[in-house]
Amino acid sequence: VPVRDDPDAVTAALEETAPALGYVVGRRAGLPDGSRVRIELTGPGATTYLVEVAGRAALVPELAGPPTVTLELPAVLFLRLGAGRLDAAPLLGSSISVGGDTALAAQLATHLAFTI
Numbered sequence: 568v569p570v571r572d573d574p575d576a577v578t579a580a581l582e583e584t585a586p587a588l589g590y591v592v593g594r595r596a597g598l599p600d601g602s603r604v605r606i607e608l609t610g611p612g613a614t615t616y617l618v619e620v621a622g623r624a625a626l627v628p629e630l631a632g633p634p635t636v637t638l639e640l641p642a643v644l645f646l647r648l649g650a651g652r653l654d655a656a657p658l659l660g661s662s663i664s665v666g667g668d669t670a671l672a673a674q675l676a677t678h679l680a681f682t683i
Contacts, residue, residue, distance in 0.1 A: 593624030
């Protein structure tokens with residue numbers, strides 16, 4: 568199936584998934600308390616998500632300190648991973664750039680799938 572990379576469609580899909588990022592970071596990926604996450608999405612729908620785990624993970628307008636974990640990847644790839652359409656493991660270091668604590672970054676990248 569061809570990738571739908573229309574910026575309006577990608578942005579609409581990201582708006583639907585953004586509220587679940589606290590759950591994804593805190594529960595699905597199991598990042599520890601005190602983790603600060605920066606997810607940089609590129610291409611159509613480019614945006615940045617900041618998540619902090621302080622007892623409970625939540626989207627925040629800014630991080631309290633430098634990120635513990637960073638991911639950078641195309642927005643369309645992020646959506647496909649969130650939908651469980653791809654395995655992130657073979658994409659680490661190529662389509663998905665990881666930074667900070669790379670073990671935790673890989674843990675997050677490989678646990679992005681969730682159901683609304």
